[in-house]
Structures are given as C-alpha cells and as structure tokens.
Amino acid sequence: MSLLNQVRSTLPDYIHTLPEKNKPAIWLPKEHALEYERIRLHGNDRHFLMVDYDVKNGNTAKNHNHYDLEPNLIAYNATNRNHQAFFRLLDPVHVQKESKFNKPNLYLKAIERAYDDKYNGDKHFARYISRNPLHAFADTDWRHDRKYSLNELAEVVNLNQQRIKAGDRQVQGTGRNREVFDDLRKWAYKQNTDNISYSDWINKVLIKAIGYNTYTNPMGLNEVEAIAKSVSQYTFNKIFNQGDYAAFCARQSERGRKGGLISKGGGRPSLGQPWVNLNISRRTYFRRKKAGIIL
Secondary structure (H helix, E strand, O other): OOHHHHHHHHOOOEEEEEOOOOOOOEEEEHHHHOOOOEEOOOOOEEEEEEEEEOOOOOOOOOOHHHOOOOOOEEEEOOOOOOEEEEEEEEEEEEOOHHHOOOHHHHHHHHHHHHHHHHHOOOOOOOOOOEEOOOOOOOEEEEOOOOOEOHHHHHOOOOOOHHHHHHOOEOOOOOHHHHHHHHHHHHHHHOOOOOOOOHHHHHHHHHHHHHHHOOEOOOOOHHHHHHHHHHHHHHHOOOOOOHHHHHHHHHHHHHHHHHHHHHHOOOOOOOOOOHHHHOOOOHHHHHHHHHOOOOO
C-alpha cells in the first residue's frame, strides 16, 4: 500500500475541517473533508508527530534535509515555502481528553516541544488542524513509509523526564488564567484588525488562546473562551505598534500607581469608620446616610 493510501486509511470517517482559515471548523464526511486544504488528520489516535515550520523570524526556506530523521511526508505552502513535516508513528497514540495524562500522550507532546525547540518550529502550533496532504492541489513531498517509535524520535532531541511530566508551562491554579491572558493580550496588541470582522477576530483570538493553554492540567474550554472574549473585545480595531505598546504599558502602570495611592489613602481623605462610633453596621450607616438620616 502506498504511503498516500496509508495516510488515507488512518483518517476517521468524519473529520473536523477548516474550510477557510480563521473561520470556525466544521465536521464533514471524510471524502468531502478531503476537498479542503486544512483538516484534522486524527480522531481518537494520533498517527504522526508534526512540526510546523514558518519561513520568517530568521528562518530560511528549508526541506527535509534540516531534520535529523527524514519525515515521511512534507506539506508545503507553495507561495512562501512554509511547511509541515509529518513523522509516521509506529504505534498510534491515544489523545482524547481522558488520556491526556497517559505516558505515551505526555511523551509525544514532550518530543514535539523538543522538535519545535531544535528545528525552530512554531511553538504555538496546536497540532489540531493541519495542512491536508491529500488535497488535490497540495504541494506534498511523499518521502518514505517507514514508521518511527517514540524512542527513535526522542533520541535526536534534548529530552528529560521533567519535561515529560510537566511540559513547558508549569503554572498551576489561577496562575494559568493570568499567564494565558498576558501572552494573549501581548500578541493581540500587535495585530491589525482593520480588515477583519469582530466574529472572525474573536475566533482568531480563541485559536491563539487554545495554543497557549499547554499545561499538564490545562484549563477547560469555557475558561479559555472567557479569556479570548475579554482580550478580543478590548483589542478589536485597536492597532498597537511597538511604540504604542510601550506607551500603553506606561499608562497602565500609572493607573495602577494612582489606584494604589487611593487604596492606601494617598489620593483622597480616609472615610474612617464612623459606623463604629454609632454602634451600627457599615451597611446600616450608608443606608441611613443615603436616606438623609445621617449627615
């Protein structure tokens, strides 16, 4: 069986499909989904380790020769030579929610993070939706059909047990919310939203937020959606370049300083606690004050 047919055989009967970039994904039957350029290549099980390589930030246009192990296939963007490299797994890795703490799943994620580090891959690539190598007009380089074990893939990168256990993000509790929010707003401030609708913008922000939610114990989708909504509402149609962003941070810092003065009594006289002297509760004091009983 050819590699192309092997890839086709791993696909689920219904595939999460992205008909248009930055638009919502939809479920389609396999044959219909393959008509689109971006799809989810796996259902319950992952059959490939994936690396997303962008020709920017000093990266140059490269092919499979810059990887220590030869990918099974590479899907190129014909316009800018960005590519996604796929390494076929010897044993599929179950990746559904209930298995997120299983060792093979953690191991695969740790290896992929290490591949991103070594080969300058996109560290925010969520590996959910990818290029469709089977698309009729795809620029796909089909290399070989050899399968790799996770141990083989791990041998060529810097991997350690701590990374497998915890991943790159180790903040727990409410710190996850704050960290994702900060990363997301810093990214959003630098985006130009002049030619995008608000619905498309919030979807774009949500996709980015999901990419930042890479914790051993990730936040639920409802929490990520709330963060994305908050950031998208504030940043829509607000363009920040590096100078604007620095000025914005300075304004925020000044507001925080003034707020601190007020909370410490530096911005206005302290009210004191007159209700104590009147031997009534604070709530009763303000209720009577509002009614004009206390002047």
